[in-house]
Amino acid sequence: MTDGRILGIDPGERRIGIALSDPAGIIASPHAVIDTKQRDFVSEVRAICDEYEVVLVVVGRPTSLSGHEGPAVERAERVAKQAHDATGLPIVFVDERFTTAQAERALLEGNVRRADRKKMIDKIAASFILQTYLDRPTRPTQ
Structure with missing residues (x-):
């Protein structure tokens, strides 16, 4: 358990999914999608962290099956640095392999229309990333 909410981030090329935990740090919920072409990621994350008293x-x-680190890893590290610089909060990385596919499958099973899936998939993927962290028996904080 934790003493505050935890923010989950799915760093995409154009859209960044955001999820939040409950105050007890047990359940992850989709929160928002930040379209980086239209909104400033840094100010959005700072505002969310302040409003919800985020602690982590x-x-x-993305960890590739071959161990290769490509542009997606660089993007994740850049987004993490921006989030840390904006909030001063500790950052933890979680393997995000297949989270977008899991989110897509969940939305398809829920009969969500294609147009709505596109709007929701990133924040659903962020909630899967965050829930992966929350489900760990021991949670690193840095």
Whole structure:
């Protein structure tokens, strides 16, 4: 358990999914999608962290099956640094392999229309990333 909310981030190329935990740090819920072409990620994350009294940020970092680190890893690390610089909060990375596919499957099973899926998929993926962290028996804080 934790003494405050935890923010989950799914760092995408254009859209960044945001999820929040409950105050007890047990359940992750989708929160928002930040379209980086239209809104400033740094100010949005700072505002969310302030409003919800976030104590930790969890960022999805794609670990390839081959161990190769590509542009997606660089993007995740850049987003994590921006979040840390904006909030001063500790950052934890979680393997985000297949979270977008899991989110897509969940939305399809829920019969969500294609147009609505596109709007929701990133924040659903962020909630899967965050829930992965919350489900760990021991949670690193940095």
